[in-house]
Amino acid sequence: MARTRFYKAVKLARPTQGPRGKGKSPRVILSKEAKALLRGKQKSARERYHSDLEGARVLIDRSAAMIAETHRKSFSRVLLELHTGRRNISRSTHNKSNPWNAYTSKVAKELKLGMDWCLF
DSSP, X not given: XXXXXXXXXXXXXXXXXXXXXXTSXXXXXXXXXXXXXXXXXXXXXXXXXXXXXXXXXXXXXHHHHHHHHHHTOOHHHHHHXXXXXXXXXXXXXXXXXXXXXXXXXXXXXXXXXXXSSSOO
């Protein structure tokens, strides 16, 4: 919807918009050689990145194996404690308890303590 000007002599508080694309820089068209060179640089950067990630994974695995061996824990347990299990860097589980689940687990614990013969 267009703004209506009642007073022609009054300047607008906000300037009108200029033509579209006025502030954008022109698009650069690369030659075949430049595209090939750029693609080569991107490929080498991607390979270096993935090799560095693999090196970090190997280092973490070695450390986790050493910790598991010294403390007599399983390798997967140590990885879960380091928050790297199941491809997660950090824990993304939902920790907020549901009131109904909390109530039922409390009742189950009470029943389990009261009745040794019942398997829950």
